[in-house]
Amino acid sequence: MSALSLCLVIAAAVCHASWNFCIKRINGGPELIWLFSALSVLIYGPVAVWVLLDTHTALTLLAWAFVIGSAALHLAYLVLLQTGYRKGDLSLVYPVARATGPILSSAFAVLLLGEHITPQMGGGAAIIIFGVFMLTGGIKAGATRTGTSLGFGLGSGLLIGSYTAWDAYTVAALAVPPVLLEITSNIGRTALLAPIANQRKDLVRQHWQTHKLAVITIAVLNPLAYILVLYAMRIAPVTYVAPIRELSVLLTVLAGSLILGEGHLRWRLTWAAVIFGGITLLASA
Template identity: 25%
Template structure:
C-alpha cells in the first residue's frame, strides 16, 4: 500500500509542476487564476452535496486552509512576475519540507526515522539549490515573495494534514476547503477583470486556464489522500519532487538553462526521496 501511495504523490508532483508552468506562461496570471477556480467550484459544489459533512472538529482547519490557499495563490502570482520559472518554483517549494518537518514534530508529534529525516533534509537542500545562480546568490525582486509562498505552503500543508485526519472523510474535507477558497477567489478576479463575461473572451485561453485548475485540484486531492497513510513531512517532501519536473519543463518548453549545478541538485533531491522511501 505504501508504494502505491508514493506513486500517487509522485503523480501529484508532476501535475503540480505542470499547472505552475501554465500559470508562469500566462500573459495575465490574475485572469488565469480566475479560470483556474472554475473547475474547483464546480467539483467542490458537487462534492459537498454528495459527501458526508466533515466532523465538527475539522471546521477550524477548513476555514484556516481556505484562507491560506487564497493568500498562497496571490503571493505565487507576485513571485512569478519577474522571476524565472526554474528559480522561483524551487525556492517556493524547497522551503516547505523543512518547515513541515518541524511543524509535524511539534503539532502532530510525528518523529520520522533517521533515514527519512535525512531524506527530508536532502530534498529541501537539493530543491533550494536549484534556485541558486552563478556565485551561489539569489537574484530577482521576486525571491522574497517566493519565500513567503513557501511559508504559506508549509502552513496549509500542516493544517490540511491535521484537518484531513479529524474530518472523518478526507475528500469531504478538501471539497469544503476548495469551495470556501475558490468562490471568493473567482469573485475577486471577476471584479478585477471587468466581470464574468470578460473572463471568457478567449475560448482557447479559457480552456487552458480551466485545464490548469483540473490538474491542480486533482494533484492536491491525491496529497490529501496520502496524508491518511504516510507521515505529513514524508508526503510533503515527496511532493516537492515536483521541482525536478519544473526544471525539466523550464528546460524543454521555456528554453531555460539546464546546468551541471541544476542536474546535481536534481540528483540530491532524488537521493533524498530514496532515503525517505527506505
C-alpha cells in the first residue's frame, strides 16, 4: 500500500472519529443528522460545482446513474441502521455491521472489481475486523433480541460493503469527482430527513444555538472523511482501504473512554493494540 493512500485513510479516520465524538457530545437524533447534512450541502455544494467546472468533467449517463445509485445505497444504509438501533440492541447491531462491512467490501472488490488478496493481506484484514468486532462489544450472552439485532447488523454490513465497492468503481473507473459523489448523498439525506426536521424544528434550533461550533465541525468533517476515503480508493485497492478505514472505530471508542469517561479502558486498549497489529500487517503487504 502506498504511503499516500495510507495517509489519506488515516486522515479520514481522524476526521470520522472527530465528528462522531461531536455527535456523542450533542446527543441528538435524526434532526441533528438533517441539520449537519443540510449545512454540508451549503459548504461543499459550491466546491462540487467548482471541481466540475475547473476539471471540465463531463459525466456520462452511466456515471450519473452510479452517482444516484450511490446516494440510494447510502440512504438505505442510514434508514436500516437507524431502524436496527430502534428494534434491536445497539451493542449487537453496531459491532456486527462494522465487522461484516469490510469483509463484504473486500469480497465484492475481488468478485466484481477484479482485485486480488494475498495471504498477508487477508491475515491483516482478518485481524483488524476481529479486533473491531471485539472492541465494539462482540456478541454478549445477556443480549436480548439477538436474532433481530444480528439481522439488522448483517443487513447494515451488506449495505456498507455494497456502497464501498460501488463507490470505488464510481470514482476510479467512471472518474466521478469524490466531492460530487459525497455531496449527492448529503442532498438525498437532507431530503429524506426534512419531514422529521420540520416536526422537530425546536430541537433543530436548540442544537444550532447551543452547539453551533460542534455542528459546523460535523458538517465539515463528515463529508471530508468519506471524500478522503474515496480519493484513497482511486489509487489503492478496496481490499486495503476498507479494513484500514476501521481505524476510525478504534479512535472513536478510545475517545469515549479517555474523554467522555465511558470506562473499559484496559479492554479497549488491548483490542486497539490488536487492530494496530493488523493495520501494520496489511499496510506492509
